[in-house]
């Protein structure tokens with residue numbers, strides 16, 4: 001975990017309201033991994049909180065993130081130009097880990113949840129695993145990351161809420177419709193809370209015993225585990241820090 | 257190299273920069289980024305006798321140059337702190353301050369008795385705006401400030417007592433005097449100012465608790481004014497905080513009369529804020545030919 005001054009190399013739109021930014025690291029950083037995240041300053045004196053964004057791609061010298069332009073902070077990020085500097089705390093959180101015996105992997109993804117999943121695909125490409133991807137977007141204009149999923153997945157189902165691209169359904173319904181063909185050993189999921197709740201309910205209804213890991217979002221203060229701002233409820237009644245103990249949790253372990 | 261050492265009611269600090277309660281946990285996480293032994297001191301997350309789960313989420317929101325939080329004193333309880341976190345903190349070369357809270361006067365006395373002699377200082381949080389009973393209830397009126405301070409003080413045989421004052425009161429100077437009369441060895445201020453941010457689309461407060469405590473750069477002028485007023489009113493040392501982000505900010509508090517400062521929200525914006533402030537203090541003093549920082553304390557001259 002380091003707090004570094006990084007330099008923007010590129011920052012441009014890749015879909016409606018979504019930007020991709022690549023920045024260079026001033027030094028080598030250990031532990032960049034899929035499902036982990038960075039906490040970026042937006043670089044003005046008005047917005048004191050850093051923005052947590054998943055690591056989408058990385059090399060020894062660069063990190064690429066993709067972010068939806070939502071409020072003031074991501075708007076400021078979208079105005080950064082090549083050569084601008086930002087400070088960034090990284091890498092944060094636990095990330096997705098596949099066990100050796102988990103060979104068939106289902107990815108159930110909604111909206112900007114695609115970006116951490118792209119890091120999973122890149123990291124485990126060439127390990128002989130079969131990925132089956134179920135990806136839901138609001139509409140055709142918000143579709144992004146399709147190429148990465150098509151390149152690395154055995155089966156891909158890309159759907160939209162309004163049917164303007166692919167079938168008119170959602171990622172969870174598409175996943176369960178294809179479940180018998182996917183035959184996953186493990187399920188990884190990232191997306192809005194209602195999607196994760198539907199996934200959890202669907203798994204319970206069908207009595208699916210396959211392990212399922214979800215990446216959660218919560219508003220953060222420190223981003224490093226010290227302030228207890230970002231906690232989530234655990235099924236056992238305790239609370240865990242999304243930034244440090246997560247953001248990835250076993251779906252049965254958390255109350256969504 | 258300027259001399260940054262300060263002495264606060266008999267406790268020596270190698271520099272006047274202290275991590276503010278609730279923003280630094282028990283130090284372990286920030287220690288992954290830098291060695292927290294560089295700090296003058298560390299005030300822990302607010303501790304209670306029993307573990308507490310705190311408030312529902314979301315617990316944080318942003319304003320312009322400020323943040324609002326309503327964590328609600330989530331903490332593992334004093335026993336787990338003593339077992340799991342205190343040994344780590346003791347191994348660091350920084351003054352350890354336990355920030356404590358309770359629902360009743362007996363809670364305050366009980367937790368003070370439990371920590372007496374185990375930490376370097378105890379900071380009584382009677383000013384948390386985010387918990388329903390206890391906390392702030394004691395911090396509002398001078399009579400109850402004095403009463404809870406007296407109870408805490410009589411439970412302490414070895415460890416000096418800091419009373420942390422709330423800014424959400426009629427007269428912070430009157431409360432400061434009340435704490436001094438109750439036996440406080442030192443005062444710290446300010447805790448957060450109560451505020452609200454509304455999500456206009458949902459027409460609901462952004463924070464689950466509805467209101468939250470406002471902190472960060474934007475509150476600094478209010479905090480400096482209050483620290484000045486309190487320093488004028490009392491004879492015990494004062495630790496100032498509220499919106500400090502750099503060495504120059506810290507110096508305002510010291511010139512207003514504070515013996516040391518705490519840094520909270522700035523740790524979120526810049527995890528290296530405190531080491532930078534310490535280096536910045538040294539540079540400023542050297543540049544201005546001031547050999548030691550204690551010389552600056554309370555040197556404010558008013559206009560007119």
Ligand SMILES: Cc1cc2nc3c(=O)[nH]c(=O)nc-3n(C[C@H](O)[C@H](O)[C@H](O)COP(=O)(O)OP(=O)(O)OC[C@H]3O[C@@H](n4cnc5c(N)ncnc54)[C@H](O)[C@@H]3O)c2cc1C
Nearest residue numbers: 049052053054067068070071072073074112115217218219
């Ligand atoms: C671990 C993690 C990984 C994430 N990865 C991505 C990603 O790869 N791509 C992407 O587009 N988004 C991602 N998000 C969501 C992203 O952090 C928010 O969209 C962003 O912080 C909004 O900032 P803003 O200034 O635009 O919005 P504002 O509403 O102005 O933000 C105000 C405050 O609320 C916080 N906030 C608002 N929405 C969220 C949210 N959904 N989650 C956490 N904090 C929030 C902000 O960080 C800021 O502190 C991730 C969130 C988390 C927790």
Ligand SMILES: Cc1cc2nc3c(=O)[nH]c(=O)nc-3n(C[C@H](O)[C@H](O)[C@H](O)COP(=O)(O)O)c2cc1C
Nearest residue numbers: 276277278302325381446447471472498499520521
């Ligand atoms: C997330 C958060 C949690 C806090 N928790 C506590 C606490 O447990 N006890 C306490 O006395 N003050 C607590 N505070 C208040 C700070 O210690 C400090 O008084 C206040 O934030 C003002 O300083 P700042 O502007 O530098 O942050 C908390 C502040 C924040 C932002």
Ligand code: FES
Nearest residue numbers: 221223227228243
């Ligand atoms: S944001 Fe501070 S503990 Fe997670």
